[in-house]
Amino acid sequence: MTKLSSPLLNELLASFLTELRGTFSEKEPRGLYAPIDYILDLGGKRVRPLVALLAGRIYGDDDNAATMPVALAVEVFHNFTLLHDDIMDDSPLRRGQLTVHEKWDVNTGILSGDLMLIQAYGHICRCPNTAAIPALLKTFNRVATGVCEGQQYDVDFEVRDDVTISEYLKMIELKTAVLLGGALELGALAAGASQEEADHLYAFGRLTGLAFQLQDDLLDTFGDSSLTGKRTGNDIIRNKKTFLFLKAVEVLGQDGREELNRWFTTNPEDPAEKVERVTAMMQEAGIPEAVAKLRDEFQAEAYAHLEAVSGEVEVKAVLRELAEALLQRKS
Amino acid sequence: MTKLSSPLLNELLASFLTELRGTFSEKEPRGLYAPIDYILDLGGKRVRPLVALLAGRIYGDDDNAATMPVALAVEVFHNFTLLHDDIMDDSPLRRGQLTVHEKWDVNTGILSGDLMLIQAYGHICRCPNTAAIPALLKTFNRVATGVCEGQQYDVDFEVRDDVTISEYLKMIELKTAVLLGGALELGALAAGASQEEADHLYAFGRLTGLAFQLQDDLLDTFGDSSLTGKRTGNDIIRNKKTFLFLKAVEVLGQDGREELNRWFTTNPEDPAEKVERVTAMMQEAGIPEAVAKLRDEFQAEAYAHLEAVSGEVEVKAVLRELAEALLQRKS
Numbered sequence: 001m002t003k004l005s006s007p008l009l010n011e012l013l014a015s016f017l018t019e020l021r022g023t024f025s026e027k028e029p030r031g032l033y034a035p036i037d038y039i040l041d042l043g044g045k046r047v048r049p050l051v052a053l054l055a056g057r058i059y060g061d062d063d064n065a066a067t068m069p070v071a072l073a074v075e076v077f078h079n080f081t082l083l084h085d086d087i088m089d090d091s092p093l094r095r096g097q098l099t100v101h102e103k104w105d106v107n108t109g110i111l112s113g114d115l116m117l118i119q120a121y122g123h124i125c126r127c128p129n130t131a132a133i134p135a136l137l138k139t140f141n142r143v144a145t146g147v148c149e150g151q152q153y154d155v156d157f158e159v160r161d162d163v164t165i166s167e168y169l170k171m172i173e174l175k176t177a178v179l180l181g182g183a184l185e186l187g188a189l190a191a192g193a194s195q196e197e198a199d200h201l202y203a204f205g206r207l208t209g210l211a212f213q214l215q216d217d218l219l220d221t222f223g224d225s226s227l228t229g230k231r232t233g234n235d236i237i238r239n240k241k242t243f244l245f246l247k248a249v250e251v252l253g254q255d256g257r258e259e260l261n262r263w264f265t266t267n268p269e270d271p272a273e274k275v276e277r278v279t280a281m282m283q284e285a286g287i288p289e290a291v292a293k294l295r296d297e298f299q300a301e302a303y304a305h306l307e308a309v310s311g312e313v314e315v316k317a318v319l320r321e322l323a324e325a326l327l328q329r330k331s
Numbered sequence: 332m333t334k335l336s337s338p339l340l341n342e343l344l345a346s347f348l349t350e351l352r353g354t355f356s357e358k359e360p361r362g363l364y365a366p367i368d369y370i371l372d373l374g375g376k377r378v379r380p381l382v383a384l385l386a387g388r389i390y391g392d393d394d395n396a397a398t399m400p401v402a403l404a405v406e407v408f409h410n411f412t413l414l415h416d417d418i419m420d421d422s423p424l425r426r427g428q429l430t431v432h433e434k435w436d437v438n439t440g441i442l443s444g445d446l447m448l449i450q451a452y453g454h455i456c457r458c459p460n461t462a463a464i465p466a467l468l469k470t471f472n473r474v475a476t477g478v479c480e481g482q483q484y485d486v487d488f489e490v491r492d493d494v495t496i497s498e499y500l501k502m503i504e505l506k507t508a509v510l511l512g513g514a515l516e517l518g519a520l521a522a523g524a525s526q527e528e529a530d531h532l533y534a535f536g537r538l539t540g541l542a543f544q545l546q547d548d549l550l551d552t553f554g555d556s557s558l559t560g561k562r563t564g565n566d567i568i569r570n571k572k573t574f575l576f577l578k579a580v581e582v583l584g585q586d587g588r589e590e591l592n593r594w595f596t597t598n599p600e601d602p603a604e605k606v607e608r609v610t611a612m613m614q615e616a617g618i619p620e621a622v623a624k625l626r627d628e629f630q631a632e633a634y635a636h637l638e639a640v641s642g643e644v645e646v647k648a649v650l651r652e653l654a655e656a657l658l659q660r661k662s
Contacts, residue, residue, distance in 0.1 A: 028480075029480060029483045029484050029487055031483050031486065031487055032480060032483035084441055084442070087438075087441060088438040088441060088442070107418075107486060108486075110415055110418060110419060110441060111415070111419070111479055111482055111483055111486075113445075114444075114445075114479055115476065115479040117445065117449070118448070118472060118475045118476055119476075121468070121472060122472045122476075125465070125468045125469065130465065133464075133465065134456070134461065134464065137452070137456045138456065141449060141452060141453045141456065144449045145449055145450075145453075148442055148445055148446040148449065149359075149360060149363060151442055152360040152362050155362070155438060155442075156360055
């Protein structure tokens with residue numbers, strides 16, 4: 001992500017990290033609590049708590065007293081999903097450090113993750129604006145359920161070869177966009193906003209999340225690895241059927257479709273030829289432009305929802321800045 | 332468990348099962364939702380929802396409208412813990428049927444379990460006595476946290492050889508007794524009881540749970556397998572350091588202690604001699620009597636808390652009957 005230029009964002013990030021670290025404990029049994037502090041301290045952009053806090057600021061929660069508990073809830077929930085996803089994917093590393101199930105073991109990962117989910121609810125319940133708590137819980141339950149559904153669709157799609165574009169978009173919406181929208185909705189509700197206002201912010205976050213995920217897919221294949229810091233073509237090497245693949249299958253003629261499908265069943269030791277050929281096919285089929293177009297449509301719609309929201313114009317501008325930084329993200 | 336003789340218990344069980352099955356859904360993705368319905372439909376004594384409903388009846392929730400959501404919450408939560416525990420223990424069977432991770436796979440088990448925890452919170456939030464919801468959530472968070480801590484202590488104790496009796500009691504309290512107490516507390520609160528009343532019911536459940544667990548340990552070694560339906564000496568064969576073992580280590584002289592510890596490092600193919608010798612040592616050391624004494628103390632204390640509760644005497648009598656049936660349980 002490009003460096004945050006807004007002093008407000010830096011202020012919110014600092015105050016969030018202070019609160020987050022204040023939740024770290026010496027509680028027993030250590031085998032349960034230590035992994036929670038470990039994963040929460042690994043870093044990350046903290047985008048979800050930041051947007052929650054900004055949403056609160058829009059509605060005058062100037063000291064973030066009302067919004068901080070939901071900022072903690074969404075970050076703890078997000079890290080709970082990372083912890084359990086890393087077990088399911090058997091990932092060895094997370095943010096360059098050992099994953100919890102590698103540093104400890106799988107059982108520790110399952111159980112500490114479970115407690116994080118409980119703790120996320122605990123944070124929601126500590127919102128000082130008690131009148132908002134029923135709505136916060138309703139939103140949180142809906143969002144958490146959606147994230148689980150998204151993860152299951154992702155697992156299901158790996159073994160299906162008939163996934164449609166609309167199914168793929170639904171999956172990334174549930175898996176990533178819903179929580180970004182949810183963070184904004186929760187922040188607004190905690191600060192006393194109406195459900196209608198909160199719904200606009202939810203839509204802003206959801207659409208930004210979709211745009212972000214398309215951009216992420218796009219950069220994976222067409223990005224400049226010196227800027228993204230990641231090996232280009234990773235999704236192609238791993239035969240991951242992202243939006244780019246599905247769109248190419250839709251656009252290409254039968255010969256191209258067959259060739260593409262063939263490449264996506266291979267796992268060559270040296271993937272250079274495969275990456276080069278698949279990338280060229282996508283380029284010829286106009287995929288980068290098609291993805292960029294849909295991404296921009298999502299983002300334009302997102303900004304329209306942000307515009308529809310009342311409240312502090314300056315804070316809305318910072319939210320827009322944050323969304324733009326996310327979409328241009330170089331790392 | 333001996334057959335329930337009270338018509339009220341049978342009525343509550345039938346109405347609970349109708350409600351539970353009413354939550355089963357055709358929702359997508361099936362890989363996420365089907366395992367939830369599967370484990371919830373495997374059966375079990377449904378003790379936790381029953382005591383929650385009885386607690387509600389004590390305080391006049393005669394149609395169980397206020398208490399049913401917490402009854403669902405505790406049963407869904409309990410089955411969530413079974414689902415994740417079965418993964419952690421790699422158990423192939425649950426109630427004579429395949430466990431979820433065997434019937435589907437480990438990832439499905441993790442994810443469906445996660446959603447069950449979310450659904451348990453969802454049920455709590457649907458309590459029609461909305462004034463009670465903050466207290467319900469506070470209790471539920473405390474109980475759920477305790478259950479996770481208990482599970483972690485159980486894992487930790489398997490590789491420790493210096494577990495004290497008080498640590499063991501703390502572990503079984505957290506792992507099993509807290510949720511039985513919690514079910515009663517939640518039922519009372521949902522029906523509008525004061526926290527003081529609910530605390531007495533919590534204590535009744537917690538102490539009954541402790542007595543039950545001691546009885547369970549006792550029957551494992553000294554029970555009549557034709558009555559319990561389980562192989563006698565299972566804990567000894569598996570070198571499980573239950574209260575019986577820890578108490579024997581405390582009571583026996585150095586020679587006996589050394590012999591007992593030696594047996595608990597062996598895994599003979601034919602365990603008959605080991606079971607016979609360890610059982611005889613425990614018998615000589617007066618362990619059955621010591622366990623029965625502590626069990627009866629817990630149960631007497633439990634009944635004193637039940638007596639301290641105001642409200643329907645007839646319902647309290649049914650709760651006592653249920654506790655007695657649990658403690659005499661033959662199956």
